Amino acid sequence: KAGVTQTPRYLIKTRGQQVTLSCSPISGHRSVSWYQQTPGQGLQFLFEYFSETQRNKGNFPGRFSGRQFSNSRSEMNVSTLELGDSALYLCASSLADQGVVNEQFFGPGTRLTVL
């Protein structure tokens, strides 16, 4: 079975731009969660989607948004990029609803650099 895939793997943007990251979960998994990892703040939860509905949401500004499609693929969008948005963005999928309280499988991440 293919693992969680994230595209692109690396991205460079400038301040003020917007960016869209993509995540394809493991086949059959309907829960997709997103996390941000930075040296300063560590690993932080962004949001979780299950069956196209946002189930859980972390404490991030509205510039961070996401969505999930009927095939369970998910995208997250960051608008009006700031230097502090430079991070590794990780996606995780789970077989169960409420993936954040169950076993999750992580992708390799997208490394976003904001200049």
Added chain:
Amino acid sequence: AQKVTQAQTEISVVEKEDVTLDCVYETRDTTYYLFWYKQPPSGELVFLIRRNSFDEQNEISGRYSWNFQKSTSSFNFTITASQVVDSAVYFCALSEAGSGGSYIPTFGRGTSLIVHP
């Protein structure tokens, strides 16, 4: 105050030594979930274990064991006879219900384990 504290930033051991990674958490919920993840140099987080607040049984999986103690709000992780392949950053995490009833996971800052041959 941090909800998940991993006081050990970095631990260095020699192969075959036993090592314990500490995790102390803070929550007011009666229902919560605790996790350990491994992040090897490749960067991909790997799920190791999940425990819910009602199950204080310790668990052993091969060279790995976990000690969950509600009385001290700790969920420690021990690797027996460490190997070089165990070198990674280990994260402890807590998922508890937020004000809206949804679950919010909080991660510790991680412990970097270096196992020397």
